[in-house]
Amino acid sequence: MTFITAIQLKDSAIVVADNKFISFEKDNPKSFKEYLDSKIYSWNKGILTGVGEHRFLDKAIKLFVHSADSDTSKLPKCLNISRQIRELEIGQHPQVLISQLLYSEHGRLYSVSPKDKTDQYESVALKNNEIVLWFFNPDVSQIMDDLNVLYATLKTRDSFDTDEEWTTHYIEQFKTIYKKHSVIDPCVSPSFNIYFQTANDELDYFIRNTNNHMENYVNIKTNT
Numbered sequence: 001m002t003f004i005t006a007i008q009l010k011d012s013a014i015v016v017a018d019n020k021f022i023s024f025e026k027d028n029p030k031s032f033k034e035y036l037d038s039k040i041y042s043w044n045k046g047i048l049t050g051v052g053e054h055r056f057l058d059k060a061i062k063l064f065v066h067s068a069d070s071d072t073s074k075l076p077k078c079l080n081i082s083r084q085i086r087e088l089e090i091g092q093h094p095q096v097l098i099s100q101l102l103y104s105e106h107g108r109l110y111s112v113s114p115k116d117k118t119d120q121y122e123s124v125a126l127k128n129n130e131i132v133l134w135f136f137n138p139d140v141s142q143i144m145d146d147l148n149v150l151y152a153t154l155k156t157r158d159s160f161d162t163d164e165e166w167t168t169h170y171i172e173q174f175k176t177i178y179k180k181h182s183v184i185d186p187c188v189s190p191s192f193n194i195y196f197q198t199a200n201d202e203l204d205y206f207i208r209n210t211n212n213h214m215e216n217y218v219n220i221k222t223n224t
Helices: 054-066 072-090 144-152 163-184
Strands: 003-008 012-018 020-025 028-036 041-043 046-051 100-105 108-114 121-125 130-135 192-198 202-207
Touching: 003 046, 003 108, 003 163, 012 046, 012 100, 012 108, 012 163, 041 054, 046 054, 046 192, 054 072, 054 100, 072 100, 072 108, 072 121, 100 130, 130 144, 144 163, 163 192, 163 202
Parallel strands: none
Antiparallel strands: 003 012, 003 130, 012 192, 020 028, 041 046, 046 100, 100 108, 108 121, 192 202
């Protein structure tokens, strides 16, 4: 499953996504494999990520990049087309119905979600100081205090003297949040990718989250 956190600040955006994928065997639904990979895709103005049925989202993102000229106004249509194709393949699966995308563009964040009681999608901009959490397991009791601290200590990029101070402020908090939530929900990894973007710059890291080890994740997933 997926645990995504998105933060919209006045001068920047932060997106965090865990790394665990679960692949079910075609001929034996009770058998599955687990593997780690980035859930963040790049495009020429930022990143995209999402929750729900992976193949549906992957197809929608590829349509956006290769067939829609990365025109964000066409993202809802890309999701609609991908949904129709995926439903021809597997039917109206619940994971497809609830799937939604998040994308960044020059330091601003937008969600692309299904409209109520329709087959259409709409794009909505996140507000300043808004935190969005997307996950399958709604039990946040073990991380509620940490989330409250995160919200109480939201700081813009220009509040820090250096990029290192800015990124460390958030990375250290998310190391605790993702490690705790991975215990509650074993389908979520303690490791995560974290992406920072301002109007002009971007930074991304892979956080192994074991033994206080951090690696710079040089290339965001680009299999579009």
